[in-house]
Amino acid sequence: MPELPDVEGFKRVFERHAAGKRIRGVTVHDVGVLRNAAPEQLDVLVERRFGQPRRHGKWLVCPTDAAPALLFHFGMTGSLEWRGEEHPHDRLVLALDDGELRYRDMRKLRGVWLALHEAETEELIEHLGPDALDVSRKQFHELLARRRGAVKAALMDQELIAGLGNLLVDEALFQARIDPRRAIPSLSDEERDELYRKVRRVLRESLPYGLVPGKRTWLTGARTEGICPRCGIELARVRIGGRTTLFCPREQA
DNA sequence: GCTCATGTTCCCCT
DNA sequence: CAGGGGAACATGAG
Numbered sequence: 001m002p003e004l005p006d007v008e009g010f011k012r013v014f015e016r017h018a019a020g021k022r023i024r025g026v027t028v029h030d031v032g033v034l035r036n037a038a039p040e041q042l043d044v045l046v047e048r049r050f051g052q053p054r055r056h057g058k059w060l061v062c063p064t065d066a067a068p069a070l071l072f073h074f075g076m077t078g079s080l081e082w083r084g085e086e087h088p089h090d091r092l093v094l095a096l097d098d099g100e101l102r103y104r105d106m107r108k109l110r111g112v113w114l115a116l117h118e119a120e121t122e123e124l125i126e127h128l129g130p131d132a133l134d135v136s137r138k139q140f141h142e143l144l145a146r147r148r149g150a151v152k153a154a155l156m157d158q159e160l161i162a163g164l165g166n167l168l169v170d171e172a173l174f175q176a177r178i179d180p181r182r183a184i185p186s187l188s189d190e191e192r193d194e195l196y197r198k199v200r201r202v203l204r205e206s207l208p209y210g211l212v213p214g215k216r217t218w219l220t221g222a223r224t225e226g227i228c229p230r231c232g233i234e235l236a237r238v239r240i241g242g243r244t245t246l247f248c249p250r251e252q253a
Numbered sequence: 254g255c256t257c258a259t260g261t262t263c264c265c266c267t
Numbered sequence: 268c269a270g271g272g273g274a275a276c277a278t279g280a281g
Contacts, residue, residue: 076259077259
């Protein structure tokens with residue numbers, strides 16, 4: 001699931017249940033999710049108190065009252081769960097005073113990082129472009145001006161703008177009526193403005209859900225049927241940047 | 254058995 | 268150098 005809105009949802013889970021709480025224990029059920037540390041190294045977190053989390057793109061940074069911080073990147077199947085039933089894909093469990101926070105992840109495409117100091121946190125995320133929620137219209141134009149490939153590939157590039165994923169980008173392009181294969185230089189200023197507005201809109205409307213919702217009027221709601229929710233013709237399916245891309249061949253010219 | 258999946262990285266071409 | 272294509276990572280679901 002995890003694109004920017006999903007990670008924002010996990011951030012809310014962390015804020016509600018883990019921020020300000022003391023870590024009583026760390027249990028690693030699957031070493032495969034630890035990307036830069038051995039399980040014993042996580043012991044530095046025990047008896048530390050979590051601070052307020054912050055999100056940059058699809059990363060969630062969870063600092064403690066000492067130097068170490070825990071960083072999560074959820075890949076395609078990760079999530080953060082508070083209590084609830086145990087699950088076979090719970091890979092890391094943080095015991096807090098009043099319950100357990102679990103990192104759950106079926107495919108383990110990304111995982112959990114330990115940063116011992118603020119500088120290490122920065123190193124882990126410094127390759128990212130500005131967070132999608134922080135990009136102004138002016139900056140959006142400046143960022144696009146540097147690129148010339150397919151517009152979809154550019155929007156998905158985390159080094160250009162951080163946080164947009166396959167669903168969100170397809171959705172914004174659909175709402176802006178722009179063919180995802182279009183080369184950036186071919187986009188008019190008006191089209192760039194419209195794209196910016198739709199990216200903002202899809203983000204804003206997704207945030208309350210904590211995911212990109214499958215609304216009936218949205219492309220997300222039509223991914224399985226393959227029919228354009230606006231005009232009813234069959235959606236086109238191509239691959240861009242290695243990702244399945246859906247668009248309306250009639251309306252997205 | 255086969256294909257596909259909301260992500261990223263690495264390697265090889267053009 | 269920029270950008271495209273494909274494979275790899277790991278684990279399911281249909």
